[in-house]
Amino acid sequence: MIPASAPLDGLLLVNKPSGPTSYDVIRIVKRFVKDTKIGHCGTLDPIASGLLILLFGKSTKKQAVFMGQDKIYRAQIQFGIKTDSADITGKTVEEKCVPELSRELLESAISKLTGERDQCPPMYSAIKIGGTPLYKMARKGEVVDRKARRIRIDSINLINILSPDVIDIRVHCSSGTYIRSLAEEMGEQLGTVATMKALVRESIGEFHIQEAVNGEDLFQFNELMIKEKVRVVS
Numbered sequence: 471m472i473p474a475s476a477p478l479d480g481l482l483l484v485n486k487p488s489g490p491t492s493y494d495v496i497r498i499v500k501r502f503v504k505d506t507k508i509g510h511c512g513t514l515d516p517i518a519s520g521l522l523i524l525l526f527g528k529s530t531k532k533q534a535v536f537m538g539q540d541k542i543y544r545a546q547i548q549f550g551i552k553t554d555s556a557d558i559t560g561k562t563v564e565e566k567c568v569p570e571l572s573r574e575l576l577e578s579a580i581s582k583l584t585g586e587r588d589q590c591p592p593m594y595s596a597i598k599i600g601g602t603p604l605y606k607m608a609r610k611g612e613v614v615d616r617k618a619r620r621i622r623i624d625s626i627n628l629i630n631i632l633s634p635d636v637i638d639i640r641v642h643c644s645s646g647t648y649i650r651s652l653a654e655e656m657g658e659q660l661g662t663v664a665t666m667k668a669l670v671r672e673s674i675g676e677f678h679i680q681e682a683v684n685g686e687d688l689f690q691f692n693e694l695m696i697k698e699k700v701r702v703v704s
Contacts, residue, residue, distance in 0.1 A: 478506045479527035480700040483682035488519040502693040511536035520671030521679045529703040539675030547653045549635045552663035555594040556650035566662045579659035580626045588618035621647045
């Protein structure tokens with residue numbers, strides 16, 4: 471906790487709800503701490519929910535350290551449709567039959583996607599090319615070549631088969647891994663197409679969603695309440 475009289479410097483764990491952008495969360499907090507620099511560690515798309523780390527004051531200089539840490543995500547993947555955004559909010563661009571999703575078939579596909587490998591980031595991402603975020607190009611209907619990036623997926627656990635075309639998984643991966651791209655890759659492994667239906671970021675490094683402030687509760691916060699929740703960064 472930061473003393474009430476001290477400058478705001480540290481981190482705040484927020485459980486972002488689905489809907490707002492990561493920067494929308496910063497805008498809410500800025501209403502109470504207007505004169506303090508604020509940054510976040512890893513964008514969560516509007517469709518996604520879960521752990522978002524906010525940094526305040528001098529701690530914003532450590533943004534790269536937190537962004538480089540491993541992540542754990544829980545995701546729902548829907549097979550049979552492909553969208554332009556690689557998630558369920560996008561426009562459907564292809565439909566394809568789905569094989570019977572047995573646990574054996576899914577585990578086989580999963581085993582081929584773990585480990586260290588290259589992954590091409592989706593067009594709908596915050597990566598910049600020539601100073602322009604890819605998602606802004608994508609919204610204009612532009613598609614540009616993207617350089618594949620080295621990622622590492624330590625594990626993909628099949629939690630449940632929710633329906634004949636939807637599964638629930640948990641992914642432990644390196645920074646820079648795109649779960650939307652992973653969904654499409656799983657579709658390819660199964661001879662069909664797929665898109666990400668839902669996503670929750672459960673942890674970043676040693677920080678877990680269970681420790682986070684509910685993002686919707688931030689509307690009722692004030693500066694003192696923010697300081698009570700901010701942790702000192704060592």
